[in-house]
Amino acid sequence: MASTNQSPFYQRAEQKFHEASTDEERIECLEIMMKECPKHKSSENMRKNLTNRYKKLKANITKQKQSGKGGQIGIKKADMQCVLIGFPNTGKSTIFKTLTKLNPKISPHQFTTYQPQLGTFYFEDAPIQIIDSPAFPNHDKSLINSTDTLLFVIDNLEQIKYAEKYFHQSHAKVILIYNKDNLLSESKRRKIEATLKSKHKKFDYIFFSDKPTNTKLQELTKKIFDTFPIIRIYTKEPKKTASKEPMILKTNSTFKNAAEKILKGVSKKIKQARIWGPSSKFGGQIIGLGHVLKDKDTIEFQTK
Numbered sequence: 001m002a003s004t005n006q007s008p009f010y011q012r013a014e015q016k017f018h019e020a021s022t023d024e025e026r027i028e029c030l031e032i033m034m035k036e037c038p039k040h041k042s043s044e045n046m047r048k049n050l051t052n053r054y055k056k057l058k059a060n061i062t063k064q065k066q067s068g069k070g071g072q073i074g075i076k077k078a079d080m081q082c083v084l085i086g087f088p089n090t091g092k093s094t095i096f097k098t099l100t101k102l103n104p105k106i107s108p109h110q111f112t113t114y115q116p117q118l119g120t121f122y123f124e125d126a127p128i129q130i131i132d133s134p135a136f137p138n139h140d141k142s143l144i145n146s147t148d149t150l151l152f153v154i155d156n157l158e159q160i161k162y163a164e165k166y167f168h169q170s171h172a173k174v175i176l177i178y179n180k181d182n183l184l185s186e187s188k189r190r191k192i193e194a195t196l197k198s199k200h201k202k203f204d205y206i207f208f209s210d211k212p213t214n215t216k217l218q219e220l221t222k223k224i225f226d227t228f229p230i231i232r233i234y235t236k237e238p239k240k241t242a243s244k245e246p247m248i249l250k251t252n253s254t255f256k257n258a259a260e261k262i263l264k265g266v267s268k269k270i271k272q273a274r275i276w277g278p279s280s281k282f283g284g285q286i287i288g289l290g291h292v293l294k295d296k297d298t299i300e301f302q303t304k
């Protein structure tokens with residue numbers, strides 16, 4: 001399929017399509033390609049071709065589901081990822097359900113979760129990947145060692161000292177979630193808080209339950225979001241509105257980094273780039289490749 005003269009967004013999706021390892025990812029890419037594909041007569045064949053591929057993939061997925069294959073997919077790490085860890089029954093899957101609105105198995109029995117479950121939730125407009133991991137000692141070690149942030153769920157202070165051996169090798173940031181706080185009296189809660197502040201100072205903590213208020217939920221998602229050293233960058237094409245979902249880049253990334261993330265090699269072909277937002281002196285300022293971006297900037301560029 002010829003992709004010359006396609007928008008950088010189309011090209012990026014096409015590149016991702018070829019790198020994809022699952023049909024679900026391929027479908028996501030095709031959706032972007034179909035949206036970005038020009039609507040004029042000369043690209044009619046191309047649009048047909050895309051629609052056919054799309055239909056085939058959808059049919060494939062339905063078949064896989066019916067035959068029971070392809071259930072648990074390999075986890076591809078997203079830009080922001082966190083993993084729920086803790087002893088059995090502490091309420092990890094319940095938190096996973098609250099955040100993702102998915103329906104994991106929840107029960108008063110131990111080790112209900114026996115394999116990692118993948119989900120996504122949003123902080124404002126930025127997607128964060130979350131994984132519900134089987135309880136200690138059946139946790140997924142490589143996941144704990146490779147993730148950005150651990151959500152360490154406890155319902156008893158004693159669990160802290162027994163659990164640390166399971167994740168002390170990880171370089172991830174840790175948020176301690178004291179769960180089931182609806183079972184605590186006000187004085188017990190105050191006592192626990194005092195212990196957390198004196199004996200376990202290194203952990204950022206939050207009290208939580210299966211019926212959090214909106215404020216509480218917001219507090220948790222913000223805490224998680226703040227552990228990631230990233231910025232959100234919106235992209236736009238000339239005369240169009242900016243993308244709704246931001247691109248995620250490391251803090252202190254340059255305009256060149258952003259362009260290269262959209263499409264490898266594209267930074268060599270930039271004719272002109274403009275910026276709006278916190279790092280601009282004024283809206284629409286013309287910038288060079290070395291311009292350092294800030295959270296919530298919007299970039300626009302034209303290629304040669």
Ligand SMILES: Nc1nc2c(ncn2[C@@H]2O[C@H](COP(=O)(O)OP(=O)(O)OP(=O)(O)O)[C@@H](O)[C@H]2O)c(=O)[nH]1
Nearest residue numbers: 089090091092093094107111112113135180209210
């Ligand atoms: N009272 C109370 N019960 C809760 C709360 N959160 C979870 N539970 C209950 O605790 C039990 C265990 O919850 P799960 O979410 O399955 O716990 P888990 O940590 O995923 O358990 P495993 O998968 O076995 O490791 C269930 O019966 C839940 O209904 C809470 O905030 N308060």
Ligand SMILES: [Mg+2]
Nearest residue numbers: 092093112113
């Ligand atoms: Mg569970």
